[in-house]
Amino acid sequence: MMLRSSVFVSSLVAAVSAHQNFHQFWVNDVSPGYQVAIRMPPSNSPVTDVTSDDIACNVNGSITPSGVETYAANEGDKITVNWDISSHPGPITHFLFGPVDDASQASGIGAGWFKIDELDYQNGTWANEVVGNNGGNYTFSLPTGLESGDYLLRSEMLALHGAQTVGGAQFYIGCAQLKITGTGGGCSPTISLPGAYNAEDDNIYIPDVYNGFDPTTYSAPGGSVAVCGASGSTPATTTKAAQLSSSAAALPTSVVANATAITTPSSTAQAASSLSSSAPVSFPTSPLASSSASVPAGTAPSASAPSTFATITSSSALPTSTSASSSGTVALYGQCGGINYTGATQCASGSTCKVQNDYYSQCVSA
Numbered sequence: 001m002m003l004r005s006s007v008f009v010s011s012l013v014a015a016v017s018a019h020q021n022f023h024q025f026w027v028n029d030v031s032p033g034y035q036v037a038i039r040m041p042p043s044n045s046p047v048t049d050v051t052s053d054d055i056a057c058n059v060n061g062s063i064t065p066s067g068v069e070t071y072a073a074n075e076g077d078k079i080t081v082n083w084d085i086s087s088h089p090g091p092i093t094h095f096l097f098g099p100v101d102d103a104s105q106a107s108g109i110g111a112g113w114f115k116i117d118e119l120d121y122q123n124g125t126w127a128n129e130v131v132g133n134n135g136g137n138y139t140f141s142l143p144t145g146l147e148s149g150d151y152l153l154r155s156e157m158l159a160l161h162g163a164q165t166v167g168g169a170q171f172y173i174g175c176a177q178l179k180i181t182g183t184g185g186g187c188s189p190t191i192s193l194p195g196a197y198n199a200e201d202d203n204i205y206i207p208d209v210y211n212g213f214d215p216t217t218y219s220a221p222g223g224s225v226a227v228c229g230a231s232g233s234t235p236a237t238t239t240k241a242a243q244l245s246s247s248a249a250a251l252p253t254s255v256v257a258n259a260t261a262i263t264t265p266s267s268t269a270q271a272a273s274s275l276s277s278s279a280p281v282s283f284p285t286s287p288l289a290s291s292s293a294s295v296p297a298g299t300a301p302s303a304s305a306p307s308t309f310a311t312i313t314s315s316s317a318l319p320t321s322t323s324a325s326s327s328g329t330v331a332l333y334g335q336c337g338g339i340n341y342t343g344a345t346q347c348a349s350g351s352t353c354k355v356q357n358d359y360y361s362q363c364v365s366a
């Protein structure tokens with residue numbers, strides 16, 4: 001408990017970067033471009049009023065037509081998002097809104113959102129650190145069992161460093177527009193934005209965030225990750241099926257029609273694969289590993305973030321992997337030292353290792 005708390009606090013002390021935006025995404029490693037198909041907000045400041053319409057798609061993110069193009073994807077596709085790197089601890093979550101006929105005409109305000117991916121605190125590491133250690137990238141999969149149509153993809157990074165006061169949590173949000181081809185089926189549970197978040201929810205207002213809070217107990221706002229294409233014909237999906245029917249009123253009509261109609265065994269498989277495909281994070285470890293092996297330390301471009309994946313796991317949970325990781329360089333904002341830390345200690349070119357406290361040293365701009 002004490003150690004976990006110290007991990008949290010040490011991240012907070014590392015006040016290097018602050019505000020952030022979601023700038024780019026890739027579908028199976030192909031991107032429409034920098035700030036393309038994303039509703040870019042006018043600034044990189046956070047939303048803090050969870051009752052504001054801005055909580056859906058950030059400031060001015062609900063203006064229609066959005067003036068932003070809609071990019072094609074298939075259900076189950078690998079999505080990588082790229083965010084500005086932040087040292088503020090907190091989760092990353094992804095939601096879809098839809099299906100709608102035309103994403104550029106969807107405000108995203110109100111009912112019809114469902115969570116498709118969530119990473120909170122794992123292996124002694126907050127999601128923001130995982131993102132930072134991957135050069136701002138975070139990868140997850142679209143669920144299977146989606147109705148074909150346009151969707152808003154909402155990426156949220158919640159910074160908890162001010163969460164000890166009501167209204168202090170900082171929501172960084174960006175919405176992309178996707179045209180998804182799916183095999184059909186509804187997703188449940190769905191939520192409303194604004195509506196689902198309350199300023200005093202125990203994952204938004206955390207009075208003891210600097211004083212005993214256990215990050216391993218944390219889960220991000222917005223409820224559970226939705227199940228899509230669910231049939232409810234097996235014990236494992238019965239509960240989800242019950243949620244599906246109880247929340248049916250909130251779903252768009254076409255989704256309800258399909259969600260209630262699907263009862264075949266094959267849709268059970270869809271539900272199962274949808275669950276596994278939404279499991280947290282895959283990492284592009286092999287490209288990073290190979291680039292760190294072939295590029296001499298010190299000359300590597302800082303964005304290539306060589307062996308920092310290994311440094312994530314080295315903090316405590318996976319000591320066996322640490323010997324391989326202690327060579328190479330640490331990306332900007334990655335950990336480079338601290339008690340019992342055995343990962344790489346050399347910061348990427350342009351950054352330097354700075355002691356934050358006994359437990360945590362971090363690469364910061366030189």
Ligand SMILES: *[C@@H]1O[C@H](CO)[C@@H](O)[C@H](O)[C@H]1NC(C)=O
Binds near residue numbers: 059
């Ligand atoms: C939001 O959009 C409106 C209308 O286009 C514009 O007048 C306003 O300046 C925008 N707000 C910000 C913060 O950019």
Ligand SMILES: *[C@@H]1O[C@H](CO)[C@@H](O)[C@H](O)[C@H]1NC(C)=O
Binds near residue numbers: 122312
């Ligand atoms: C945490 O460790 C497990 C087991 O090695 C791994 O599967 C998972 O991807 C790790 N999570 C993160 C965020 O690194």
Ligand SMILES: *[C@@H]1O[C@H](CO)[C@@H](O)[C@H](O)[C@H]1NC(C)=O
Binds near residue numbers: 082135
């Ligand atoms: C992010 O992921 C994309 C897609 O795989 C890749 O092309 C890009 O180089 C990555 N960026 C960083 C900083 O790792």
Ligand SMILES: *[C@@H]1O[C@H](CO)[C@@H](O)[C@H](O)[C@H]1NC(C)=O
Binds near residue numbers: 184185255
């Ligand atoms: C339900 O999904 C099927 C594909 O599985 C699609 O052909 C059909 O049009 C959908 N029905 C409605 C009402 O959306």
Ligand SMILES: *[C@@H]1O[C@H](CO)[C@@H](O)[C@H](O)[C@H]1NC(C)=O
Binds near residue numbers: 003340
């Ligand atoms: C460092 O590791 C040792 C041996 O596993 C352990 O006893 C000690 O509590 C650790 N110290 C910290 C600060 O985690």
